Amino acid sequence: MEVTYLKAINEALHEEMGRDENVFVMGEDVAELGGAFKVTEGLLDAFGPDRVIDTPISESLIVGAGIGAAMLGMRPVVEMQFADFISCAFDQIVNMAATLRFRHGGRACCPLVIRGPSGAGIHGAIFHSQNPEAWFTRVPGLKVVAPATPYDAKGLLKSAIRDDDPVLYFEHKRLYRSLKEDIPEGDFTVPIGVAEVRHEGRDLSIITYGGTVGQSLDAARIVEKADGVSIEVVDLRTLLPLDREAILATAKKTGKVLIVHEDRLTGGIGGEVAALIAEHAFEYLDGPIMRLAMWDTHNAFSPPLEEAILPNTNKIVEAIKRLASY
Amino acid sequence: MADATVVASEPGAQVEYELQLYYWMKLIRGFEERVSRLHRQNKILGGVYSGAGQEGLIAGICAPLQQGDVVLPLHRDLGVFLMRGVDPGVLMAQLMGKEGGLSRGKDSFLHGGDLSRGVFGSTSMLGSSLPVAVGAALKFQIKKEKNIAVAFFGEGAASRGDVHEAMNFAGVRKLPVVFVCENNRYAYSTPLEKQMAIDDVADRAAAYGFKGYVCSGNDLLAVLDVAEPVLARTREGGGPALIECKTYRYHGHSEHDPALYRSKEELLKWESRDPIQRFEFYLEKKGQDVKRLREQIDEKVRAILQQAVEFAENSPWPEVNSVLDDLYATPTPGMLNGRRS
Numbered sequence: 001m002e003v004t005y006l007k008a009i010n011e012a013l014h015e016e017m018g019r020d021e022n023v024f025v026m027g028e029d030v031a032e033l034g035g036a037f038k039v040t041e042g043l044l045d046a047f048g049p050d051r052v053i054d055t056p057i058s059e060s061l062i063v064g065a066g067i068g069a070a071m072l073g074m075r076p077v078v079e080m081q082f083a084d085f086i087s088c089a090f091d092q093i094v095n096m097a098a099t100l101r102f103r104h105g106g107r108a109c110c111p112l113v114i115r116g117p118s119g120a121g122i123h124g125a126i127f128h129s130q131n132p133e134a135w136f137t138r139v140p141g142l143k144v145v146a147p148a149t150p151y152d153a154k155g156l157l158k159s160a161i162r163d164d165d166p167v168l169y170f171e172h173k174r175l176y177r178s179l180k181e182d183i184p185e186g187d188f189t190v191p192i193g194v195a196e197v198r199h200e201g202r203d204l205s206i207i208t209y210g211g212t213v214g215q216s217l218d219a220a221r222i223v224e225k226a227d228g229v230s231i232e233v234v235d236l237r238t239l240l241p242l243d244r245e246a247i248l249a250t251a252k253k254t255g256k257v258l259i260v261h262e263d264r265l266t267g268g269i270g271g272e273v274a275a276l277i278a279e280h281a282f283e284y285l286d287g288p289i290m291r292l293a294m295w296d297t298h299n300a301f302s303p304p305l306e307e308a309i310l311p312n313t314n315k316i317v318e319a320i321k322r323l324a325s326y
Numbered sequence: 327m328a329d330a331t332v333v334a335s336e337p338g339a340q341v342e343y344e345l346q347l348y349y350w351m352k353l354i355r356g357f358e359e360r361v362s363r364l365h366r367q368n369k370i371l372g373g374v375y376s377g378a379g380q381e382g383l384i385a386g387i388c389a390p391l392q393q394g395d396v397v398l399p400l401h402r403d404l405g406v407f408l409m410r411g412v413d414p415g416v417l418m419a420q421l422m423g424k425e426g427g428l429s430r431g432k433d434s435f436l437h438g439g440d441l442s443r444g445v446f447g448s449t450s451m452l453g454s455s456l457p458v459a460v461g462a463a464l465k466f467q468i469k470k471e472k473n474i475a476v477a478f479f480g481e482g483a484a485s486r487g488d489v490h491e492a493m494n495f496a497g498v499r500k501l502p503v504v505f506v507c508e509n510n511r512y513a514y515s516t517p518l519e520k521q522m523a524i525d526d527v528a529d530r531a532a533a534y535g536f537k538g539y540v541c542s543g544n545d546l547l548a549v550l551d552v553a554e555p556v557l558a559r560t561r562e563g564g565g566p567a568l569i570e571c572k573t574y575r576y577h578g579h580s581e582h583d584p585a586l587y588r589s590k591e592e593l594l595k596w597e598s599r600d601p602i603q604r605f606e607f608y609l610e611k612k613g614q615d616v617k618r619l620r621e622q623i624d625e626k627v628r629a630i631l632q633q634a635v636e637f638a639e640n641s642p643w644p645e646v647n648s649v650l651d652d653l654y655a656t657p658t659p660g661m662l663n664g665r666r667s
């Protein structure tokens with residue numbers, strides 16, 4: 001059945017809530033309204049107000065209360081109305097949730113999912129465009145996923161809900177309604193921690209995730225057609241833990257790696273990916289490991305500024321050509 | 327254009343003052359409506375949060391402000407910018423993301439400030455500006471200045487921990503800060519009852535050791551009755567205060583929101599308490615020829631808005647590389663390696 005990225009997330013929530021009565025949803029405007037983007041639409045009718053809970057504007061509480069319930073065996077899926085607001089819950093995530101199992105000597109767990117719309121490209125400006133994943137990808141105890149397709153959106157959310165550790169689930173809002181895919185009906189999962197080769201190639205690899213996967217595939221096809229360069233596109237899907245095997249395999253296969261993400265360049269996960277490759281696949285490289293990411297600035301509002309700082313298909317094409325020429 | 331400070335001491339000045347406040351409410355309403363229209367025409371992009379219906383409280387709180395005071399408006403408070411004297415064209419350019427705007431295209435809507443007029447820009451993170459207001463008040467206290475800080479926030483934002491932290495410290499240090507809660511009954515779709523177990527946010531002031539006041543935010547005179555003495559008292563060293571203005575937003579949460587979660591009757595009820603009409607009624611009772619007055623002011627507002635839109639439309643888009651400016655006091659080239667294309 002063909003579903004949008006948004007509908008895939010919604011289906012995962014419906015199915016997991018139906019499957020496990022300990023799953024519940026909590027956040028701002030998630031019940032009556034069905035969420036600012038309608039991701040939680042229909043859940044209130046299906047599962048009632050004890051399992052679909054509107055909260056006040058209190059991100060720290062939303063996450064903290066999620067943690068408390070999770071410690072007692074519930075499986076809360078909490079929503080940040082925009083992923084940007086996750087910063088308001090930072091302490092609960094990086095200190096309370098991430099250290100929980102460690103602090104309890106392995107005798108406690110926190111099966112919590114924190115999800116929220118991230119990403120730019122819809123004139124959201126500084127505080128409705130952020131890609132906050134890298135604030136968290138250096139915190140052991142957390143898992144971080146960022147699906148790029150409806151299939152993964154559904155399968156990864158199901159895995160996240162069934163996972164016994166806190167999972168941050170960043171969905172790209174630009175993809176909500178723009179991306180459709182035929183996906184199987186009913187239950188399937190996508191494993192956390194496993195990357196996916198989206199397009200096989202021999203000469204050059206693009207390693208990417210989330211909002212830039214589609215752009216990278218488009219760019220790869222353009223260059224393949226025009227210049228006959230064979231390009232492999234790897235979708236990380238999970239950012240913590242990274243799929244080292246998949247990263248090193250593609251680097252060794254093609255010898256040229258371009259890393260693309262919409263998060264900022266400095267401190268973005270691309271730096272970690274590059275370091276892995278430099279350490280473990282150096283002798284296979286035929287060119288510099290290159291990165292294309294958002295400029296080191298804030299998510300500017302004015303359309304020409306937003307356009308300038310974000311990666312897009314054309315910029316990826318240019319970067320591929322530069323790397324291919326080594 | 328001058329800012330809204332009018333001294334109502336000489337005889338005749340009271341009338342002048344009231345007419346000026348009427349003008350401000352009309353300008354703010356006109357501006358709000360124009361912004362909504364420009365949004366529909368795709369000339370203003372991104373999220374637009376209309377404050378139409380809340381002009382009474384903006385005018386009543388801003389009127390007693392003085393030179394050097396600091397004010398921290400929120401997402402529905404473009405009227406604060408206007409009343410503090412920010413040029414309407416500059417404000418319009420801000421909303422359009424143009425070079426001529428307060429943040430020169432870097433951020434949207436009301437996140438840009440104007441320190442020369444005491445307007446601090448905010449972030450989207452609701453409630454986060456209250457601690458900043460407390461810091462401004464702390465400066466006034468340390469330097470023994472007779473200024474105050476005024477922070478606006480919604481009843482929705484009142485659920486954030488930052489609000490608690492700000493009010494607590496303000497109470498402890500008896501700081502010259504006034505917190506103004508615009509209680510319009512909804513935080514996006516979430517009604518008051520789901521946000522708090524009490525009726526009045528103002529009740530919380532007692533827990534921080536200062537006074538809370540409730541007034542009708544749709545009645546300019548009622549707001550003034552509270553704001554004038556309360557701001558004066560805070561200015562004289564009387565410590566912080568919390569003013570809660572009960573009001574209503576006519577539009578949805580943002581212009582994208584059809585607001586299906588509230589009833590038509592409720593909207594009608596509040597529209598019949600419109601702050602501008604209510605004040606017109608008062609002026610009429612005082613013997614003003616309101617019809618003539620309204621025509622004159624409408625004319626003036628139309629001209630100002632036309633000029634503002636022209637200024638904004640003629641303002642250039644920002645230079646692309648300017649997106650790397652204004653990050654530091656001195657440009658720090660090592661930090662700018664994100665620029666790769």
Ligand SMILES: Cc1ncc(C[n+]2csc(CCOP(=O)(O)OP(=O)(O)O)c2C)c(N)n1
Pocket residue numbers: 028057059081085088402450451452479480481482483484508510512513514579
């Ligand atoms: C910390 C934070 N969480 C969520 C949001 C998203 N959001 C924007 S406005 C809004 C409702 C605000 O309600 P209120 O404070 O009462 O102000 P109003 O919009 O009613 O004027 C929400 C939830 C936000 N801006 N900041």
